[in-house]
Amino acid sequence: MKKSKLGIYSLAIGAFALAITGCGGKNETSEAPAPAASTAASKTLDPATAGEVTGSVKLDGAAPKMRTIIMAAEPACTKGHTGPVTSEEVVTGDGGALANVVVYVKSGLDGYSFPVPSTPVKIDQQGCQYHPHVAGVQVGQTIEVVNDDQTTHNIHPIPKENREWNESQPPGAAPIDKNFAREEVAIPVKCNVHPWMKAYMAVLSNPYYQVTQKDGKFNLKNLPPGTYTLVAWHELYGPSEQSVTVGPKETKAVTFTFKATAPAGD
Amino acid sequence: MDMDTAPNLNSGLHKYAVFTACSTFLLLIAGALVTSNDAGLSVPTWPLAWGSVTPPMVGGIVYEWSHRVIAASVGFLTIILAGWLFWAEKRGWMRWLGLAALGGVIAQGILGGLTVRMYQPPAVSAAHATLAQLFFSTVVAIAFFTSSWWLSNIPEMEDAGSPRVRSLTIWTFAAVFLQLILGAAFRHKGFGIIPHLIGAVIVTILVFMTAGALKRRYSNVQPLRKCARFLHMLIGVQLLLGAGAWWSRVYAARFPQPIAIMVTLTVVHTVTGALLLATTLMTTLVTYRMLRPGSVLADSSATSEQAA
Numbered sequence: 001m002k003k004s005k006l007g008i009y010s011l012a013i014g015a016f017a018l019a020i021t022g023c024g025g026k027n028e029t030s031e032a033p034a035p036a037a038s039t040a041a042s043k044t045l046d047p048a049t050a051g052e053v054t055g056s057v058k059l060d061g062a063a064p065k066m067r068t069i070i071m072a073a074e075p076a077c078t079k080g081h082t083g084p085v086t087s088e089e090v091v092t093g094d095g096g097a098l099a100n101v102v103v104y105v106k107s108g109l110d111g112y113s114f115p116v117p118s119t120p121v122k123i124d125q126q127g128c129q130y131h132p133h134v135a136g137v138q139v140g141q142t143i144e145v146v147n148d149d150q151t152t153h154n155i156h157p158i159p160k161e162n163r164e165w166n167e168s169q170p171p172g173a174a175p176i177d178k179n180f181a182r183e184e185v186a187i188p189v190k191c192n193v194h195p196w197m198k199a200y201m202a203v204l205s206n207p208y209y210q211v212t213q214k215d216g217k218f219n220l221k222n223l224p225p226g227t228y229t230l231v232a233w234h235e236l237y238g239p240s241e242q243s244v245t246v247g248p249k250e251t252k253a254v255t256f257t258f259k260a261t262a263p264a265g266d
Numbered sequence: 267m268d269m270d271t272a273p274n275l276n277s278g279l280h281k282y283a284v285f286t287a288c289s290t291f292l293l294l295i296a297g298a299l300v301t302s303n304d305a306g307l308s309v310p311t312w313p314l315a316w317g318s319v320t321p322p323m324v325g326g327i328v329y330e331w332s333h334r335v336i337a338a339s340v341g342f343l344t345i346i347l348a349g350w351l352f353w354a355e356k357r358g359w360m361r362w363l364g365l366a367a368l369g370g371v372i373a374q375g376i377l378g379g380l381t382v383r384m385y386q387p388p389a390v391s392a393a394h395a396t397l398a399q400l401f402f403s404t405v406v407a408i409a410f411f412t413s414s415w416w417l418s419n420i421p422e423m424e425d426a427g428s429p430r431v432r433s434l435t436i437w438t439f440a441a442v443f444l445q446l447i448l449g450a451a452f453r454h455k456g457f458g459i460i461p462h463l464i465g466a467v468i469v470t471i472l473v474f475m476t477a478g479a480l481k482r483r484y485s486n487v488q489p490l491r492k493c494a495r496f497l498h499m500l501i502g503v504q505l506l507l508g509a510g511a512w513w514s515r516v517y518a519a520r521f522p523q524p525i526a527i528m529v530t531l532t533v534v535h536t537v538t539g540a541l542l543l544a545t546t547l548m549t550t551l552v553t554y555r556m557l558r559p560g561s562v563l564a565d566s567s568a569t570s571e572q573a574a
Binding site: 067069070074076151152154156158166167168170193194195196198 | 340520
């Protein structure tokens with residue numbers, strides 16, 4: 001009887017200690033990248049034979065109307081904006097060109113290994129929005145989060161494959177440097193202080209990716225000859241795959257077309 | 267209750283318990299506002315906000331920090347309540363109930379901390395939301411047990427009819443409590459809506475059975491009739507609020523941020539659930555206080571006359 005009581009007390013104290021110290025854990029600044037499946041016999045890229053995949057992403061149909069973000073309650077947020085600010089869920093350019101699409105090589109690069117870029121990817125919080133709204137980053141590459149607003153933000157990525165973290169950044173605070181150890185497309189990022197603030201980070205295992213701008217165009221250069229699965233991922237429309245074979249010094253054109261559907265609730 | 271052995275009415279203690287229950291209700295509203303505004307992780311540190319007790323009150327921090335401050339106040343009120351009960355109560359089980367409330371509020375604080383530190387896992391967040399309702403019910407029960415009505419000499423009647431009202435109230439209380447767990451699990455993304463909808467059907471049937479039995483069998487007994495009226499009113503309001511809350515969630519999905527109609531309806535639905543739980547608990551207590559197990563009588567009007 002005494003032993004079982006002792007057990008209950010230990011459990012209670014343990015739970016309390018977890019709550020105090022945080023079993024979710026204060027995150028380390030960086031996470032060690034997951035080891036590659038095979039490091040032996042790494043292929044090297046021959047620039048003389050490298051080709052490229054170029055193309056565009058389009059939206060078929062009328063783009064849904066984006067809702068206005070109401071941020072009037074916080075002057076620090078409205079300060080940098082001259083007009084109404086809308087959600088960035090679907091951003092299109094001329095001729096249905098679709099922005100904020102991550103185009104990347106999903107498979108076909110077995111045997112190659114790629115160094116982690118030393119230049120960090122910058123995510124800026126400005127006008128209570130993330131800039132860029134969608135960012136691509138390589139596994140292990142530093143993400144530098146800065147706050148240019150005169151208000152406090154919290155940066156909270158919600159990954160499925162990587163470690164979750166949530167940190168605050170008051171005005172004028174030092175940049176937060178982080179990285180992700182595993183490939184994941186794409187990790188939603190949110191600010192719980194300003195619930196309209198949403199961004200996505202695509203974590204890739206190779207450097208062959210690009211996020212489209214308003215012209216919807218992409219260009220993946222220096223691809224070794226081979227057959228690849230190319231993916232275009234959009235936050236509302238999801239992934240779309242195509243297979244493409246690139247010969248030596250060849251440039252292949254690829255077009256991705258997403259069917260326009262309304263966001264949830266419309 | 268035999269008046270010779272009954273504890274004396276301590277109106278100060280009773281009023282204080284009522285105050286604590288009202289404060290807890292305010293805390294439930296504050297907690298529901300945090301969830302509906304998606305502000306639960308706006309202050310990533312716990313218990314303090316970045317080591318401070320005065321964080322910048324902007325955006326979601328307003329909801330999260332207000333919730334923590336009210337929670338701390340209710341914790342403080344509960345310590346006093348438990349101490350007062352321990353010092354002033356003649357009934358041993360009431361002293362234990364006070365300690366249970368104290369244990370509940372401590373556990374609730376730890377769950378609140380865990381949900382922040384662990385990034386709101388559905389199980390922990392749902393447990394936090396469920397324990398909130400249990401704690402509220404406990405404080406309501408303490409307020410009721412210290413009331414002049416509970417301590418007065420009330421004539422007992424027979425629990426006549428089938429099914430027995432005493433059993434019905436217990437089943438209804440249990441069903442409402444389970445339904446609150448399902449609601450919390452849905453709200454914190456642990457389950458889909460289907461279990462909560464099935465729960466709503468079961469709760470509605472049981473509430474109508476209980477309230478109907480009370481109305482039919484004890485139409486002349488004011489406390490029981492009152493319970494039936496409250497149950498009918500609350501279940502009706504709650505069903506409408508539930509439908510409204512669901513519609514508002516679907517409607518709000520197209521907006522980039524929580525909108526007022528969704529926040530209002532989901533918060534009111536959540537706290538009305540707490541009121542329904544407290545009412546079923548009070549009904550159960552009133553029933554057990556007034557009705558003794560008896561033989562099944564076919565003629566229900568006889569019972570009404572007996573009570574009158």
